[in-house]
Amino acid sequence: MGFQQRARTPRDFGRRPRRNKAQTKPGKRPTGSGNRLGEEHVATLAETVDRTVNSLSRLGSQRFAVSPFHEHYDRWLLSVRTILSEFELNPAVNVDDRFREECSKALSGIELILKERRVKEMSKDDTVRKANRGILDAKNLLARAEREHATKKNQIAGEREHAIKPVAMSLGRLREELNRIVRMRAGFLRGISKKAKTEKTTEAAEKLDYTKKELAKIEQSYAFEQRKLESEFEKSRRKALEQIANYQREIEDLENGVQADDALDAREAACDALIDAVNSLLQRTPSRQEDLSKP
Numbered sequence: 001m002g003f004q005q006r007a008r009t010p011r012d013f014g015r016r017p018r019r020n021k022a023q024t025k026p027g028k029r030p031t032g033s034g035n036r037l038g039e040e041h042v043a044t045l046a047e048t049v050d051r052t053v054n055s056l057s058r059l060g061s062q063r064f065a066v067s068p069f070h071e072h073y074d075r076w077l078l079s080v081r082t083i084l085s086e087f088e089l090n091p092a093v094n095v096d097d098r099f100r101e102e103c104s105k106a107l108s109g110i111e112l113i114l115k116e117r118r119v120k121e122m123s124k125d126d127t128v129r130k131a132n133r134g135i136l137d138a139k140n141l142l143a144r145a146e147r148e149h150a151t152k153k154n155q156i157a158g159e160r161e162h163a164i165k166p167v168a169m170s171l172g173r174l175r176e177e178l179n180r181i182v183r184m185r186a187g188f189l190r191g192i193s194k195k196a197k198t199e200k201t202t203e204a205a206e207k208l209d210y211t212k213k214e215l216a217k218i219e220q221s222y223a224f225e226q227r228k229l230e231s232e233f234e235k236s237r238r239k240a241l242e243q244i245a246n247y248q249r250e251i252e253d254l255e256n257g258v259q260a261d262d263a264l265d266a267r268e269a270a271c272d273a274l275i276d277a278v279n280s281l282l283q284r285t286p287s288r289q290e291d292l293s294k295p
Contacts, residue, residue: 044092045092045093045282048087048090048092048093049278049282052083052084052086052087052278053275053278055083056080056083056271056274056275056278057271057275059076059079059080059083059267059271060267060268060270060271060272061264061268062076062264062267063262063264064262067121068121068122068125069117069121069261069262069263070114070117070118070121070122072262073114073117073118073263076267077107077110077111077114080107080110080270080271080274081107084103084274087278093281094285095281096281096284096285098280098281098284099277099278099280099281102273102274102276102277102280103274103277105273106270106273106274106277107270107274109270109273110266110267110269110270113263113266114263114266114267117263117266124254127250127254128251128254131247131248131250131251131254132247132251134243134247135243135244135247135248138240138241138243138244138247139240139244141236141240141243142236142237142240142241142244145233145236145237145240146233146237149229149233152229153226153229156222156225156226156229159222160218160219160222163218163222164215164218164219167211167214167215167218168215170211171208171211171212171215174204174207174208174211175208177204178201178204178205178208181197181200181201181204182201184197
């Protein structure tokens with residue numbers, strides 16, 4: 001049987017037939033196309049006022065949750081100025097000198113208040129930083145004093161031991177010598193007379209007493225050095241602790257005093273004044289504004 005070649009499947013087999021795009025009739029706008037190309041919606045007076053008043057009200061109640069609060073002031077002022085600028089540039093609005101004066105007065109007032117709040121908050125923060133630095137320095141000073149005290153104390157102990165050791169050894173030998181002399185038996189047949197024994201005993205006792213006094217002097221000398229060291233260390237320690245306590249008290253007074261806030265009351269009052277300026281402008285020129293708001 002001979003081989004039969006299969007017929008090729010057409011390329012467009014199984015594909016959906018293409019639909020011709022609907023032609024738009026000349027002069028007819030497609031359904032749902034919105035405004036004409038390039039045509040933008042111009043806000044009416046009512047829309048402009050609502051948007052401006054709502055934006056100012058929102059900014060007037062805006063809280064700054066994270067300190068330092070003064071870092072948010074410039075951004076907030078820029079937002080207020082932007083809202084006023086957009087309001088004045090809207091074709092539906094015709095501002096006058098009185099409106100500009102009222103806005104300028106409100107803005108100048110809030111700028112001054114925020115400047116004072118900024119200086120006050122930065123001054124407080126700077127004082128707290130200095131106090132914390134002072135606490136750290138005082139603690140470092142105390143730690144250094146403790147190290148120096150321990151070193152000096154060990155040094156005095158070593159010098160005392162070095163000075164006492166030979167005297168103490170001599171004192172021990174003198175005691176043994178005195179005990180030996182005391183135990184000696186004196187007499188005609190004992191090799192030493194009672195008189196000689198007495199003289200030796202007296203001499204040994206005197207040497208022993210002298211050595212004891214020398215040892216006592218050494219003990220007193222190093223005891224004085226030790227007391228002097230402890231007195232100086234206690235003085236340094238007390239001074240450092242007093243400094244730490246003073247700095248901590250200063251920080252507590254700042255924290256318990258007038259608290260730095262986000263100037264919400266002042267910012268809200270400024271926005272209220274600007275809203276009043278907008279409403280006052282509309283009341284002064286109602287007819288002109290209504291004409292501009294008509295399409």
